[in-house]
Amino acid sequence: MGNKEILSPVELPFEEAIKIVQETLGENILKRPDLLNFRLPDGMHLSRDDEWHGEDHGVKVFGFGHANAKLELARERKLGLLDQESKDEDIIDFLGFGLALMGHDCGRFFAHEEEQHGEIGAERFELFFRNKIPDTSLEEAMHLTRKHVPPDEPLNMSRTYRYLKNADALDRTRTNDPAWTLNPDYLRDDSARLLVSIARRTNEVYYEIRGSHKDGFSAAVEALAITGLVK
Numbered sequence: 001m002g003n004k005e006i007l008s009p010v011e012l013p014f015e016e017a018i019k020i021v022q023e024t025l026g027e028n029i030l031k032r033p034d035l036l037n038f039r040l041p042d043g044m045h046l047s048r049d050d051e052w053h054g055e056d057h058g059v060k061v062f063g064f065g066h067a068n069a070k071l072e073l074a075r076e077r078k079l080g081l082l083d084q085e086s087k088d089e090d091i092i093d094f095l096g097f098g099l100a101l102m103g104h105d106c107g108r109f110f111a112h113e114e115e116q117h118g119e120i121g122a123e124r125f126e127l128f129f130r131n132k133i134p135d136t137s138l139e140e141a142m143h144l145t146r147k148h149v150p151p152d153e154p155l156n157m158s159r160t161y162r163y164l165k166n167a168d169a170l171d172r173t174r175t176n177d178p179a180w181t182l183n184p185d186y187l188r189d190d191s192a193r194l195l196v197s198i199a200r201r202t203n204e205v206y207y208e209i210r211g212s213h214k215d216g217f218s219a220a221v222e223a224l225a226i227t228g229l230v231k
């Protein structure tokens with residue numbers, strides 16, 4: 001759990017939140033081709049069209065997690081916590097991180113199957129990506145996928161782990177079920193908090209347009225573009 005005392009006390013309205021996010025990110029906003037590049041290979045995702053943990057969920061988690069990372073890096077740089085000359089790419093392995101955002105639930109077969117899907121997902125990364133991407137990126141994707149399943153890593157939480165957990169939580173706005181929907185208290189930093197109304201809007205848009213798209217993946221990409229988190 002993050003430092004609750006530094007979090008904004010209220011959920012910012014969507015228009016206000018997206019304006020801040022777009023102004024802060026500037027040229028760093030996620031580009032559609034970069035998102036499309038991260039689509040997992042055919043057959044890798046065990047429940048590709050599952051309505052809870054299918055590819056659409058991976059796309060939205062990618063959008064939220066990428067924004068969370070870029071916003072936090074910008075904030076830390078502004079506060080002097082990071083070297084002004086440092087590059088985001090030197091701090092985060094965006095290939096490994098992005099693959100984990102997109103594929104953290106690729107080992108999930110049934111929505112109710114909780115316990116093993118992190119480990120199964122990590123094995124699927126090994127199977128599909130070993131010797132195709134740098135080992136360090138593969139290890140990052142596998143580690144995050146394996147560890148994203150509760151119970152959380154209590155100590156030494158890496159920043160990519162934190163952003164993945166935030167983004168996964170933000171996509172809980174896809175349901176209003178009180179037992180399951182987002183509890184913003186569980187978000188781990190201020191930037192994720194800023195994304196709450198944007199995640200909510202993304203899911204509203206997603207369910208509005210899902211029927212007119214060939215699959216959940218493309219509908220989710222479009223929903224992020226309509227919301228303004230992807231250019």
Ligand SMILES: [Fe+2]
Pocket residue numbers: 104105117148149
């Ligand atoms: Fe999961």
Ligand SMILES: [Fe+2]
Pocket residue numbers: 053057061104105168
């Ligand atoms: Fe997930």
